Amino acid sequence: MNFANLNIRLFNLKHTFESAQPLAFYADYNEVANSLTYPSGGHVINIRRVKESDSLFVTSNNMDYAVKEVRERFRLDDRMNFIYKQINTDNFMDSAIKNFPGLRLTLNDPWEATLVFILSQFNNVKRIRKTTKSMIEKYGERISGEYDNKIKDFPESERIADASEKDLVKCGAGFRAKYIRDAAEFCTYNINLESLKGKKYDEIKETLLEIKGVGDKVADCIALMGFGKLEAFPIDRWVKRTMERVYFKGKETSIKKIAEFASERWGDYAGYAQQYIFWNGRTEG
DNA sequence: ACCCAGGCGGGCG
DNA sequence: CGCCCGCATGGG
Numbered sequence: 001m002n003f004a005n006l007n008i009r010l011f012n013l014k015h016t017f018e019s020a021q022p023l024a025f026y027a028d029y030n031e032v033a034n035s036l037t038y039p040s041g042g043h044v045i046n047i048r049r050v051k052e053s054d055s056l057f058v059t060s061n062n063m064d065y066a067v068k069e070v071r072e073r074f075r076l077d078d079r080m081n082f083i084y085k086q087i088n089t090d091n092f093m094d095s096a097i098k099n100f101p102g103l104r105l106t107l108n109d110p111w112e113a114t115l116v117f118i119l120s121q122f123n124n125v126k127r128i129r130k131t132t133k134s135m136i137e138k139y140g141e142r143i144s145g146e147y148d149n150k151i152k153d154f155p156e157s158e159r160i161a162d163a164s165e166k167d168l169v170k171c172g173a174g175f176r177a178k179y180i181r182d183a184a185e186f187c188t189y190n191i192n193l194e195s196l197k198g199k200k201y202d203e204i205k206e207t208l209l210e211i212k213g214v215g216d217k218v219a220d221c222i223a224l225m226g227f228g229k230l231e232a233f234p235i236d237r238w239v240k241r242t243m244e245r246v247y248f249k250g251k252e253t254s255i256k257k258i259a260e261f262a263s264e265r266w267g268d269y270a271g272y273a274q275q276y277i278f279w280n281g282r283t284e285g
Numbered sequence: 286a287c288c289c290a291g292g293c294g295g296g297c298g
Numbered sequence: 299c300g301c302c303c304g305c306a307t308g309g310g
Contacts, residue, residue: 176305179293
């Protein structure tokens with residue numbers, strides 16, 4: 001078994017895994033070992049963050065693939081000190097950053113992001129995870145050669161496009177089953193998400209909005225966590241609630257106004273600000 | 286029992 | 299446009 005030791009600062013695996021990003025819905029986190037195991041591109045990757053050190057151990061049967069994947073997935077080349085400087089605009093942001101230092105945005109496969117964020121609408125993390133796991137088990141390809149062959153890959157859109165709505169409901173998708181099936185068909189036969197990589201935020205979002213079941217918030221989540229567009233600012237009920245309290249004197253404020261506020265204040269790094277607002281808002285008692 | 290969940294499409298004015 | 303409603307389902 002091969003491994004690599006990356007030298008990484010300001011990367012907290014626990015916060016990153018727990019903060020309801022796509023990996024939270026299917027990766028397996030071991031808190032004692034502070035290690036994360038997940039399938040990717042036909043391989044199983046394990047990373048272990050050594051506490052009180054700057055070491056990140058990567059283990060896989062294909063190290064060339066794994067090291068590159070981990071670097072990209074966890075945005076390890078982001079200059080966190082610089083980003084913090086951009087988004088630490090006030091006392092609230094300062095405490096959010098201090099509460100979750102090293103919480104990183106992740107960069108995920110666009111189709112993965114599309115599926116899990118459609119599934120996330122009007123749903124809770126526990127159930128999103130249960131349903132995602134169930135879909136992986138039912139439609140994912142088996143990965144051979146590691147971990148007792150227990151881990152399957154995230155299913156390609158084609159597999160989900162071939163599924164029946166009824167079977168997706170059985171996985172726990174509820175009323176979102178229809179959206180997920182339509183999205184899978186659309187992503188398999190109508191648009192090529194891969195070809196959107198490198199396009200601008202506006203064009204990516206506009207294209208994503210053509211998918212039925214993808215609205216403003218989900219499109220921004222995909223732009224941010226599937227395409228790495230850091231200016232995207234997804235506004236869900238937690239972000240809205242938290243921002244109304246912190247920045248709008250507790251008054252109901254339209255999503256449009258909140259989006260304008262965020263864009264003005266955090267600009268090109270609004271997406272990072274959003275993840276800290278979201279997670280700080282969700283976790284405070 | 287009752288409330289809530291990383292929203293969305295559709296129908297209405 | 300903006301507003302309002304229903305939506306499947308399980309966990310707290």
